[in-house]
Amino acid sequence: MNPHTEQEKEYLGIYDDPEEILRCKGRLGKSKLSLETKEPILLPARSHLTCLIIYETHLLNNHSSPLLTLSIIRKQFWIPSGRRISEKSIHKCCLSCRRYTAKPFNLPPFPQFPIDRVEPSPPFTAVGLDFCGPLYIKTPFLVPKQKKTTQFDVKKYWITLWVCLATRAISLDLIPDLTLDSFSLSFRGQTAKHGIPKTIYCDNAPTFIATKSFLSNHAQISPPKWHFRTPGAAWKGGHYERLVALIKGHLKRTLAGGAIPRTFLFHEVSTILLEIELVINSRPITADSANPSDPRPLCPLDFLKPCGHNITLQILPSSEEKAEDPDYTPFPLSNQQSLSILWEKLSNRTKAFWSRWKRDYILSLRERHKKLNSINQRWPITNELVIVYNESTPRSNWSLAVIKKIFYTEDNFPNTAQIKFLNGNVSLRSVHHLYPLETADEIKQK
Template sequence: WNRVSEIRKLSCSENWHHVPGKLNPADLPSRGCSAKQLLESKWWEGPQWLYQDVSIDPQSDLDYNEQEINQERKKKLVTTLINDEQPKMSSSDWHFDYFSHYQKTLRMCAWILRCIYNLRNKDRLKGNLSSEEIERAEIFVLRVVQKESFSNNNDKRLCGMDIYKDKNDLIRLKSRISNRNDCQNFLFPIVLPARHFLVNQLIFQEHLRSCHSGAQGLMSQLRQRYWILGGRRTIKSAISRCVVCRRQNAKPFVVRTPPLPVDRVRDANAFEVTGVDLAGPLYLKTGEKVWVCLFTCAVYRAVHLEICTALSVVSFMQALRRFIARRGRPKTIYSDNGTNFVGTENAFSRVNFEEIAESSGIERIQWRFNPPTAAWWGGFWERLVGVLKQLLRKVLGRSSLDYESLMTVMCDCEAVINSRPLICSDDAKDLVPLTPMMFLRDQVESGVSDCDAVDQKTLSRKVVYRQKLVADLRRRFRNEYLGQLKLWFKGRCNRQVRVGDIVLVGNDKDKRVNWPLGRVVTLLPGKDGNKRLVRVITERGQLLRPVQRLYPLECAVDFTLNEDRTNNDSDISSRSQCENIEVPVFESVIEDDDAKTGVSKSRVPETYKSDIRYVTRSGRKIKTPSKYSEFYRI
């Protein structure tokens, strides 16, 4: 009983008025007074304004701020409920909500039935529950499920089924194998509805007993006793909420393939936009290890190969200097997050390129790194690394060479790769196919140039002619190569990643059981608006990962309670809460390189879990009873 609630229910706020403290007789006993003061006061008659007209309010010297009063007014929350055609759990069965396991529900009903039996009979039952008592409790529970789900035998969901009621008032199905000499439950299974939280508990219990078997195996086991309407769909829906199975069977996010970036399709000089990667190691005759540094032209698909004797920054910088001396200085370099690449970029950042640009006109090289563990972002050089490995397997086999011989083989492989046709044609009348070598060398001319007369007019004409050849070559590249590229999309897009999603952060080096668990905190959209890169918080801090490395865990915590009774109302509310969830952002960020992905425990730390209130508004601590501790486990 609440006095304030009763006043609000029986009265209207428009009829409320303020009584000054000097005129309010109720303040006398609350503030304390003597008996004489009580007799001399207005305690028995009340204040003088009660004898006046109702429309006259008592005078007060206070100035009221209406805005502050309105802010203190209690807000009203308007909620709506989606109607469900399925029958709801009656108010008398509220106790089923306290048990999330089917076996616990049966034991609870068995204890209640024993209590009823002991109250009605003198010979009381004692000790642990027997198997007969648990069986009677299961019959009682199944009878409750059928009464709540099926109004009568003429229910539309039972039309077309040959059913009957047994001696326990359970609806059973007459199967086509009733003449077989077999178990009664197998010949005449119990009919159960598709949407009922007790049916979900039953399915999940059998799923755990069968060591997390799949839908087909679980359906065969349940068929030994029960006939579940829409069985396969219901079983898949129930086991999809299993945390263990979800962790092992989760599939990564899929995003639509974007168009090629501007640096891949614009008109540029050879190696103006370059991708770099290391392949190897290869073993020399002396037993030393060397690596192949592959520079790839992002536009014309040409390659340049260098040999590195170590994975250090110094060795790579020397290979980069040799590349620039032969092929020219690139404007943009793409690479993964190798330590030698990151160290080289850090060394460039310490150079004052503003003074260099003013004196010599040399601009700083723009270095762009791929996200960690996203090797497919550098597919245009990874593909050529595969071509190089195929050539080396066929040429070298299992042989080992010295340094000079290996350099010769690398030059030969470079010439072969750069001479490959970019387009294929089976028509003999077609022009010479385009190759990357055409964009690296000057055009081959007929005649003896040394004997030709060279003057200003002839030289100008030759320059114009060469410019025309370059323009024609780029026009052919545009029409014959770029025009044949299509946007290929393999797979089907699943739901988009959202802030607050609980995901597994996958990698190629560790097993799935060792993948860390994380929560999405930031979405980084691309130029087309699609989210392909996110920041995930784990036990070790924040990680930058592509969405293809994230495996969503869509597990409902209370899957046995309110979902089926409200036609997925709980799912709707959980989705709305997930969209508006506030996730803390931490300053410590861990960025793994391409080859190193951290391994952490497969759980989210307590600090990052959703906000759970452990104290009341008044400050009193909330403690869960020990006997209910198992029911609150996630």
């Protein structure tokens, strides 16, 4: 029975040849092409036979592209919606090509901001931690048997970056290597300046993992709570990775010093880092107003130094404010009641400051919303065969793995997967770094 409608017959010029084979008439009747090409055999788009013919042609022509495969097939056959059917059939049947055409699973919608970013807290209570570098720094040393002769050796140094989640302030430190001993000294220096952080967000650097283990076993007080992001998922640490780019931009321009870069001494680079830290902490984190009477935008330095940079802190109202403040009490304060009044005024000013932080900064985070484009039409499932993204190698060398477990977000979207490689190693990866090698039909057959 002919499944085609009268409209399709008229549009495609379908007719039965003497052998009762459906063929299509086109407008090439006067050409010198063969009859098979001018009036090709009609293949139904959703037929398994059509899929096999496409796959065979694809293999016979050394894994030709869908467009080239279709061009060869059209010398003898006609497939409605041929480009789409050709691409779909090759992806379905050819596992070798699927490795190169597979698309990663979609990223889940961006989750809610962690509470450490949207609630007021002292600076560096919750921090993002990362390494930056290396930098090449000159280290002086004395030449043996020549007491007054000093030469320089170039060594690698790294930058330890601490980012406050609430205030967006940064703190930089220079360390000679990425060992636990060197980072421990940097950690002690950070706690001496800004106190012990309660929460630390970082990547899976071996130094950070070793530090967590060391603090858990030897800390005399409650150690920080560590949050390690999924390996390779740099966007999950975007609140501090973005500042790495800012630091690198300042360093490249500052250390170059002109057309010919030069190598600096340790104390020179340390001073430059302090200046870069001040510059970045002076950047505005709220929008600037065109009205000169509006207050200036907030910057991280306001949280670290309420008086600002090179500005004297005025704890008491200025002379201009005396007439406007009916509750102004002149100095000296000589009794407990007066000190209590001053304390209450300072507390009210602090509350007003954090209210502005909530109104201007926190609400501005709502504007930074990005719509994710849909890449894959389905989500990963357990026991599915995938290839794992690796930016340092071509796709042909990406490792095969099987999804063993899937971790979901608070909104019940797949976020991270536990995978097992062919060599038996088990690791975590973002679902966006997994490329499925099995089609939906193959998954259903399981």
